[in-house]
Amino acid sequence: MRQTVQPMDRKMMRELNQNMLLNLIRLHAPISRTQLKKLSGLSLGTIVGITSALIEQELVIETGVAESTGGRKPGLLEVYPEGGYVVGIDLREHEVLGAILNLHGNIIYCDSWPAQLRNNAAHAVNILAHGTDAFIARSQIPRSKLLGLGCGISGPVNAQTGVNVDSWILNWHNVELARPLSEHLHMPVFTDNAVNCLACYKKLYGNGQKYRNFLLVTLGRGLGLATVIRDDPFRGAQGIGAEFGHIPFYFEDGRLCECGNYGCLEAYVSDHGILATYRSLAPDAPELPIQNLVKLAQEGDKVALQALERTGTYLGAGLATLVNLFNPECLIIEGSRDWGDLFLHTMKSSLQEHIFSQIGRDLELIVESNADLFNWARGAGCLVLRDFFSSPIRLNSMGPQETVRARSS
């Protein structure tokens, strides 16, 4: 029996094809329609129709012409960077970092402004809404061109409900952000843990782009992890999993962690963990900030070097746990400052020492420093871009455990 395609199915099919072509253009730009035909398997007629519509919507532009073997020179397509913009904000204890990105994920405007967020959950939505409104006004980007706001926060965030479950840095617990912010700002709002935001940037535009399974570990004020499994962050049953910093690491007289537990890994390898190790080796040494400890180590101070080497050993063992559990293709370690080789050698040898069987054989290890704080805001903005480039089927079929969006309008 011959089946007819229902009009709704045709609409969905067109949306799917449009999404596929938009993403192929994003990933392979500049690209010709003939190359799109090869990559997509769609007919040239369908491609011409959809790309014309995308050009009309100002989502795609023709940027040049490809080499031709004769006849009309084929036009090359790319996502039109100014076709839309997204806002990303990263929440700190006493300030907000903001960035506006174009559709290429590039920062076109960024700024920070003071905001008393720590110990102030009750007024958070008001402070953020007014601050973000003023930021958008300063940027002079028309609001009609804004696709939404992404908001990155420390600590576990339920990305589905848009609730910041706990942030010890801000001293916030069960703070609902996405829905009320969306109502104030009249745009979709997405929230997630800041490291998941950064991983979102890496997956869309950065060095996580070519991996389906990668881990991003961030070192600095805390110890963060984003676990990208089959292109999406792994979240667990309550949507707040993958808390690498708080795995039990030290059992006998473990240090008190900010989360209230004893012996968490973060209490050993975060900035304050490194300082605690240094003080344990030099009890008479005066209190000093982390940057001074790094400077001491760079100048050859033996105790400072020893503290950092120990940190590398601790971190390497923790990373081996992750690699043994997830068998990722790539492990990206991102520090908030340039550590040089101060602890990398002990980190790598400890990692190798604890890797099980052949799990680490093809593991790619990328170590980089993320000194530009606005990259965190950029990551937050990428939550909106991920939603924008997501397939309609993927968005409809995501269950609570996989959901990566908290659209509240």
Ligand SMILES: [Zn+2]
């Ligand atoms: Zn902890």
